[in-house]
Amino acid sequence: MSEAPDPAPAPAEDPPELELILEALLFISSDPLNLQELAEATETDAMTVAGALQELAKRHGTGRSGIHLRHLAGGYTFASDPIAEEASRRLFSRPRAAALSPAQAETLAIVAYLQPVSRPEITRIRGVNADSAVATLLDRGLIDQTGRSQFGAALYRTSGLFLKLFGLTSLEDLPKIAKWDPTPEEQSQLRERLLRAGDARAGVNPPGAEEEG
Amino acid sequence: MSEAPDPAPAPAEDPPELELILEALLFISSDPLNLQELAEATETDAMTVAGALQELAKRHGTGRSGIHLRHLAGGYTFASDPIAEEASRRLFSRPRAAALSPAQAETLAIVAYLQPVSRPEITRIRGVNADSAVATLLDRGLIDQTGRSQFGAALYRTSGLFLKLFGLTSLEDLPKIAKWDPTPEEQSQLRERLLRAGDARAGVNPPGAEEEG
Amino acid sequence: MSLAAIELDLDVFSGPFDLLLALVLREEIDLLELELADVVLSYLDHLEARGELDLETATEFIVLLAALLELKSRLMLSSDEEQMLDIEPEQALEELLARMLDARRYRGAAEHLIELLSGEQGVRFRCAPLPAHLRRTELEPQEGSLDPTILARSVGQLLRMPPVINLRHIGVVRVTISERIAHLRGLLARGRFSFDEAVRDADRMTVAVTVFALLELYKRGEADWEQNEAFGDISITAREAQGAERIAG
Numbered sequence: 015m016s017e018a019p020d021p022a023p024a025p026a027e028d029p030p031e032l033e034l035i036l037e038a039l040l041f042i043s044s045d046p047l048n049l050q051e052l053a054e055a056t057e058t059d060a061m062t063v064a065g066a067l068q069e070l071a072k073r074h075g076t077g078r079s080g081i082h083l084r085h086l087a088g089g090y091t092f093a094s095d096p097i098a099e100e101a102s103r104r105l106f107s108r109p110r111a112a113a114l115s116p117a118q119a120e121t122l123a124i125v126a127y128l129q130p131v132s133r134p135e136i137t138r139i140r141g142v143n144a145d146s147a148v149a150t151l152l153d154r155g156l157i158d159q160t161g162r163s164q165f166g167a168a169l170y171r172t173s174g175l176f177l178k179l180f181g182l183t184s185l186e187d188l189p190k191i192a193k194w195d196p197t198p199e200e201q202s203q204l205r206e207r208l209l210r211a212g213d214a215r216a217g218v219n220p221p222g223a224e225e226e227g
Numbered sequence: 228m229s230e231a232p233d234p235a236p237a238p239a240e241d242p243p244e245l246e247l248i249l250e251a252l253l254f255i256s257s258d259p260l261n262l263q264e265l266a267e268a269t270e271t272d273a274m275t276v277a278g279a280l281q282e283l284a285k286r287h288g289t290g291r292s293g294i295h296l297r298h299l300a301g302g303y304t305f306a307s308d309p310i311a312e313e314a315s316r317r318l319f320s321r322p323r324a325a326a327l328s329p330a331q332a333e334t335l336a337i338v339a340y341l342q343p344v345s346r347p348e349i350t351r352i353r354g355v356n357a358d359s360a361v362a363t364l365l366d367r368g369l370i371d372q373t374g375r376s377q378f379g380a381a382l383y384r385t386s387g388l389f390l391k392l393f394g395l396t397s398l399e400d401l402p403k404i405a406k407w408d409p410t411p412e413e414q415s416q417l418r419e420r421l422l423r424a425g426d427a428r429a430g431v432n433p434p435g436a437e438e439e440g
Numbered sequence: 441m442s443l444a445a446i447e448l449d450l451d452v453f454s455g456p457f458d459l460l461l462a463l464v465l466r467e468e469i470d471l472l473e474l475e476l477a478d479v480v481l482s483y484l485d486h487l488e489a490r491g492e493l494d495l496e497t498a499t500e501f502i503v504l505l506a507a508l509l510e511l512k513s514r515l516m517l518s519s520d521e522e523q524m525l526d527i528e529p530e531q532a533l534e535e536l537l538a539r540m541l542d543a544r545r546y547r548g549a550a551e552h553l554i555e556l557l558s559g560e561q562g563v564r565f566r567c568a569p570l571p572a573h574l575r576r577t578e579l580e581p582q583e584g585s586l587d588p589t590i591l592a593r594s595v596g597q598l599l600r601m602p603p604v605i606n607l608r609h610i611g612v613v614r615v616t617i618s619e620r621i622a623h624l625r626g627l628l629a630r631g632r633f634s635f636d637e638a639v640r641d642a643d644r645m646t647v648a649v650t651v652f653a654l655l656e657l658y659k660r661g662e663a664d665w666e667q668n669e670a671f672g673d674i675s676i677t678a679r680e681a682q683g684a685e686r687i688a689g
Contacts, residue, residue: 038294041566078241080249101268116373117372123590124594124598127595180587188591189589196599309563332550337549352543406548
């Protein structure tokens with residue numbers, strides 16, 4: 015290979031297809047891949063793969079690329095160049111936006127005002143499967159499981175962290191709903207009203223009947 | 228893959244540090260990153276980042292690399308070259324996004340164009356119940372819930388994953404819905420045929436004839 | 441004219457609007473001669489074969505065809521009777537037209553999306569967790585960083601009742617096929633009854649859905665009927681009972 019005196023360097027020859035495929039596989043996989051796996055995936059043999067990886071390593075060497083090819087115990091994997099360490103910290107260690115998605119906010123609100131409350135109840139009120147929202151809220155430590163209902167469904171309540179993050183001293187401090195209540199004159203219990211509204215949205219709405227009435 | 232490989236290619240010059248850092252950041256992040264985020268992380272400005280990305284895109288172009296730089300869902304991200312799809316299927320058990328059923332595609336189209344939109348509205352437009360299509364699209368992460376309508380019906384919008392999987396930078400990339408408008412001729416033809424069915428009462432009234440008592 | 445006679449490939453229709461649109465646009469089809477009940481049955485058979493039939497969908501489909509039927513029915517009504525119709529024909533027509541065109545637009549958009557997706561076939565993304573050292577630097581969310589009013593507002597939204605639906609302009613009456621089938625089965629228990637009796641004091645939509653329920657029972661082999669003259673009363677007989685009579689006779 016000749017040195018390029020030209021300030022605009024001529025493009026390097028395109029790598030062979032096998033090398034491109036290996037590059038893509040290593041990129042997609044979050045775990046290291048060994049020669050055997052790569053050979054089976056590309057329907058070739060380990061020797062050929064090893065040769066292609068050697069070429070690939072050149073393109074992904076220090077200074078050439080921000081993505082390095084590394085050979086670990088478990089096989090080959092791509093890793094980011096340590097040169098990007100500082101920038102990664104700035105990018106990924108920002109305080110995580112603590113905002114709740116609408117589905118999470120809704121689920122959390124139901125738990126906060128009705129606790130203890132079961133998942134089927136949450137689903138019935140929201141009209142959408144609540145599994146993923148409940149899982150996220152559990153993950154974030156905003157709700158806890160607290161025993162089971164008489165039918166065996168897990169019951170949820172808000173956590174201490176919940177109070178902290180919302181700046182509340184106790185559940186007594188939860189804001190009054192009246193201000194947002196469409197029919198504040200309604201006398202029945204909140205739980206019953208929420209379930210009724212959920213049922214009405216789910217079942218009684220005839221298809222083809224538009225919302226606007 | 229290349230049209231005319233240079234018989235004696237010169238090795239490309241090593242890319243500048245900023246380009247390497249950007250490459251590493253895009254590799255680490257599982258979400259697309261926009262110019263602003265990249266500029267802040269690298270402590271430079273969006274213009275400089277855009278320039279470096281242009282160079283990076285050359286190294287990650289078709290035929291050059293198995294990892295392509297794409298501008299999707301409002302930011303930049305790396306994606307695999309489809310050339311590796313067959314090998315990926317052999318290697319990973321997780322399949323690539325499955326195709327959409329006609330019902331799902333229609334529901335997704337309605338959400339994409341009318342968002343935020345409620346299930347009753349979708350049902351009204353499709354003429355058939357959209358519940359299962361909506362549930363599947365939620366499950367697949369192509370749509371999200373975003374608040375509620377004034378009557379409490381859940382509202383849906385498309386997700387970032389939708390843009391990513393469909394190769395869109397933003398919703399602006401979708402053609403105007405008017406693209407599928409019927410021509411005025413088609414419209415009047417349709418109206419006429421419907422009118423004829425309604426007006427031809429007792430089969431006696433040709434158009435323009437007097438109304439029978 | 442039956443649906444089979446006009447050779448419609450039902451597989452190409454994603455919904456009732458689609459089907460209606462095609463029917464209306466087929467120049468060679470005279471809507472007035474088309475047996476809508478047959479269209480209904482064929483379409484439902486088709487849905488059933490695809491494993492997508494639910495009574496909800498079936499009812500919705502009836503409602504749509506009813507709009508077409510409404511237009512068609514003007515043929516058979518005297519003008520006196522027509523005064524009783526509660527919607528303007530132009531209004532019904534414009535409504536139907538607008539909905540058909542809307543459905544068609546989104547079907548076009550849907551095809552576009554399917555194309556986009558297939559164009560991206562084979563494109564995969566990396567989905568790996570952040571390297572451990574970067575994860576550790578994730579900051580604890582701050583105390584009091586969330587606004588409790590979002591909770592009250594969320595509950596307020598969930599308390600909203602859907603509006604009572606005004607059906608006047610479409611003339612939709614909520615009556616399901618399953619309800620009418622149950623009603624007819626009740627009457628069938630007696631062995632024989634007249635259609636007029638089955639729909640006494642019923643509104644037009646109920647009558648229409650009852651006809652469909654009757655067709656369904658016929659299809660299932662539970663009932664037979666007889667109509668001696670056009671527009672005459674229909675006499676309905678339970679299949680088994682009829683069989684029994686034959687044996688007896």
